[in-house]
Amino acid sequence: MRVEAHLSGNLPRGDSVFRVLRRHSRGKAGWEEVRAAAEAETAEWVRLQAELGLRPVTDPMLLWHDHFRPFAENVKGMAVDGLRRWYDNNLFYRAPVVFGRLGLGDPFLERYLFPVALRGLEVKLVIPEPLTFARLSVNSGYTDHAELAMDLAEVTSAEASRLVSRHGLSVSLVQLSAPELARELRADDLELVREEVGLFKRRLGCKVQLHTFFFSAARSLRSLLDTGVDVIGIDLHATPASALKGVDVDRELAVGVVDSRSVVVEEPGWMASLAERAVEATGARAVHVTTNTDLDFLPAGVAREKVRALSACARLLRERWGT
Amino acid sequence: MTGGEVLFRTQEVGSLSRAPFLKGSLEEKAFQARYWGIRLGVEGHEELVELIRRGAGTSELLPWASLYGIRFHEAAGLDVVWDGEQRRVEMYEHPLMHVENFEFVGRVKVWDAETYNKAKLVGPPRLKSSAYLEEFLFAKSKATKELKVPVTGPYTLMDWSFDDYFARRYAHLEDPLERRRRSRLDFLYSLIEEVMRPELRALAEAGARRIQVDEPALTSKPEEVRDYVEAFNEMVKGLDVTLTLHVCYSDYSLLLPHVAEMRIHELSIECANRDTTDLGLDARARRGYSILREFGEHDVPFKIAPGVIDVHTDFVEPAELVRDRLLYAAKLLGDPAKVIACNDCGLRTRGWEVAFEKERSLVEGAGLARRASS
Numbered sequence: 144m145r146v147e148a149h150l151s152g153n154l155p156r157g158d159s160v161f162r163v164l165r166r167h168s169r170g171k172a173g174w175e176e177v178r179a180a181a182e183a184e185t186a187e188w189v190r191l192q193a194e195l196g197l198r199p200v201t202d203p204m205l206l207w208h209d210h211f212r213p214f215a216e217n218v219k220g221m222a223v224d225g226l227r228r229w230y231d232n233n234l235f236y237r238a239p240v241v242f243g244r245l246g247l248g249d250p251f252l253e254r255y256l257f258p259v260a261l262r263g264l265e266v267k268l269v270i271p272e273p274l275t276f277a278r279l280s281v282n283s284g285y286t287d288h289a290e291l292a293m294d295l296a297e298v299t300s301a302e303a304s305r306l307v308s309r310h311g312l313s314v315s316l317v318q319l320s321a322p323e324l325a326r327e328l329r330a331d332d333l334e335l336v337r338e339e340v341g342l343f344k345r346r347l348g349c350k351v352q353l354h355t356f357f358f359s360a361a362r363s364l365r366s367l368l369d370t371g372v373d374v375i376g377i378d379l380h381a382t383p384a385s386a387l388k389g390v391d392v393d394r395e396l397a398v399g400v401v402d403s404r405s406v407v408v409e410e411p412g413w414m415a416s417l418a419e420r421a422v423e424a425t426g427a428r429a430v431h432v433t434t435n436t437d438l439d440f441l442p443a444g445v446a447r448e449k450v451r452a453l454s455a456c457a458r459l460l461r462e463r464w465g466t
Numbered sequence: 467m468t469g470g471e472v473l474f475r476t477q478e479v480g481s482l483s484r485a486p487f488l489k490g491s492l493e494e495k496a497f498q499a500r501y502w503g504i505r506l507g508v509e510g511h512e513e514l515v516e517l518i519r520r521g522a523g524t525s526e527l528l529p530w531a532s533l534y535g536i537r538f539h540e541a542a543g544l545d546v547v548w549d550g551e552q553r554r555v556e557m558y559e560h561p562l563m564h565v566e567n568f569e570f571v572g573r574v575k576v577w578d579a580e581t582y583n584k585a586k587l588v589g590p591p592r593l594k595s596s597a598y599l600e601e602f603l604f605a606k607s608k609a610t611k612e613l614k615v616p617v618t619g620p621y622t623l624m625d626w627s628f629d630d631y632f633a634r635r636y637a638h639l640e641d642p643l644e645r646r647r648r649s650r651l652d653f654l655y656s657l658i659e660e661v662m663r664p665e666l667r668a669l670a671e672a673g674a675r676r677i678q679v680d681e682p683a684l685t686s687k688p689e690e691v692r693d694y695v696e697a698f699n700e701m702v703k704g705l706d707v708t709l710t711l712h713v714c715y716s717d718y719s720l721l722l723p724h725v726a727e728m729r730i731h732e733l734s735i736e737c738a739n740r741d742t743t744d745l746g747l748d749a750r751a752r753r754g755y756s757i758l759r760e761f762g763e764h765d766v767p768f769k770i771a772p773g774v775i776d777v778h779t780d781f782v783e784p785a786e787l788v789r790d791r792l793l794y795a796a797k798l799l800g801d802p803a804k805v806i807a808c809n810d811c812g813l814r815t816r817g818w819e820v821a822f823e824k825e826r827s828l829v830e831g832a833g834l835a836r837r838a839s840s
Binding site for chain 2: 156208209231379384407439440441
């Protein structure tokens with residue numbers, strides 16, 4: 144059994160980035176100062192992942208205020224609106240507003256990430272899943288919601304592809320963050336998800352992970368297998384492993400064994416057993432151990448401990464399975 | 467009118483930004499102390515000016531900040547006042563500093579560049595000392611108007627904290643949802659029993675007649691609202707005070723139908739933030755108040771304090787706009803006696819000049835609504 148370990152979203156900002164962002168929001172620091180602080184913390188996060196054997200590594204996305212912001216601020220036909228609660232958390236995002244046909248201008252993701260820190264490493268990109276993006280947007284630009292979702296797939300995949308080619312990144316996996324696919328997946332959504340997965344695969348030439356979180360994936364898992372996705376991500380802090388019994392996952396399973404919303408650092412052995420139960424229940428071909436969602440629900444120090452525990456969990460699983 | 471109470475009673479929601487004489491150079495502080503002392507009619511303000519000139523520290527100045535906060539609301543003409551929470555760091559950190567077994571673990575993001583210092587519970591919560599009693603006793607000795615004490619509610623304290631104690635109690639359960647449900651219920655009831663009831667009892671015994679429980683997190687997990695209503699009723703059992711529940715920036719329809727069962731006298735919610743600034747009593751102009759129709763249909767047994775002042779803008783609502791918002795709220799609830807005039811939330815985000823003008827407008831607008839209703 145192949146075991147991989149990687150992270151699944153935004154990582155927490157440290158004190159220096161928090162401080163400079165505060166100063167920037169009051170007009171007391173320039174954007175270059177913010178970038179410099181974020182670049183230093185990004186390098187630390189990337190170094191930690193590499194040292195712990197996490198692969199592929201992710202950019203910590205320290206300048207992403209929320210999942211949608213870089214796109215909402217830069218894609219033509221979109222803007223940002225007021226604050227909305229991010230599911231059931233004490234965390235808020237600015238609602239993306241769609242007011243016209245979507246399109247791309249100049250490349251922009253590189254302003255929110257630090258590609259230079261990722262050079263020479265195997266990389267995972269994290270992008271909002273288009274249907275989730277569409278549902279959480281305020282739409283006055285499209286009469287057909289499915290068309291909006293497909294145009295979001297078009298602009299997000301194209302921008303991700305520009306980032307990769309402009310900076311020569313070696314991307315092996317793209318994660319589409321998809322809480323909506325676990326919350327409510329309707330029959331007519333499936334074709335759309337299939338198309339968006341196909342688009343990302345073609346554009347980026349790598350594996351695609353649909354990563355669900357906050358909700359039990361038990362209901363939608365079977366359907367999601369029918370989308371051509373390579374890796375299915377489920378939140379084991381919202382999905383009882385027993386609820387997966389009988390679902391034949393004939394591909395790779397990413398299990399969110401680290402709870403990014405809890406300060407309790409999970410025992411590696413406990414997480415390994417949890418992953419084993421999920422694999423036994425589904426017959427998955429390979430397992431990726433990961434965080435259930437963004438670690439930026441936690442202070443940076445606690446998040447670092449969780450990353451270490453995740454790495455130890457992967458080691459244990461490799462020992463148990465002799466891989 | 468009911469019980470001889472004035473129609474459209476005016477009240478604040480809690481916080482003001484720090485008193486202007488607490489920041490800046492010595493000269494600036496002294497200037498602000500004199501300027502606001504004269505403007506608000508604060509007795510003995512020259513004594514404060516002297517204190518500042520002598521280089522007094524913040525702890526010496528805080529009682530003065532509290533006094534200025536009280537006079538601020540009184541001078542604006544509000545019927546029910548508080549000290550603007552001048553002694554509190556903020557609504558979450560302040561009460562938890564008075565509770566055993568909460569440890570602050572660091573800053574986490576709330577949105578954009580905004581953060582808060584989040585705590586984790588590491589053992590059973592126990593009240594070390596009251597977070598509110600001293601400030602209430604001071605306010606009681608100074609206020610010439612009725613007081614309402616704002617306290618942070620147990621649900622918000624729980625929801626905004628990490629749990630490194632009760633969660634361990636249920637770690638053996640396989641179902642993660644069941645683990646979470648049970649540990650959160652234990653957390654909530656423990657806070658109620660060990661922290662909230664002693665706090666509320668102490669305030670009532672010291673003479674507090676109005677207490678506002680702030681629960682901005684209440685609708686974040688809609689499936690827990692029903693449990694909260696039961697817990698709240700348990701918390702306030704036997705208390706002889708007028709209780710206000712304040713919830714803001716939320717989907718209030720999620721409170722229904724359970725909130726109708728709550729032992730509260732008033733529900734304070736934010737509405738102005740969702741409204742237009744056009745005058746008028748029609749549904750388009752008054753779109754921020756549409757939720758009141760649902761409360762009216764449920765015939766809730768308490769009064770409602772819909773915010774008629776937006777605390778997130780420097781725009782000072784004209785009295786006529788305040789009037790129209792109140793009259794429209796009365797129309798949807800079917801009775802002007804059910805409507806209280808107040809802000810969306812605390813005015814902490816605004817400077818004192820703007821906040822004062824907003825409060826004066828609130829009072830003037832309530833007067834206009836009163837005349838239009840009588």
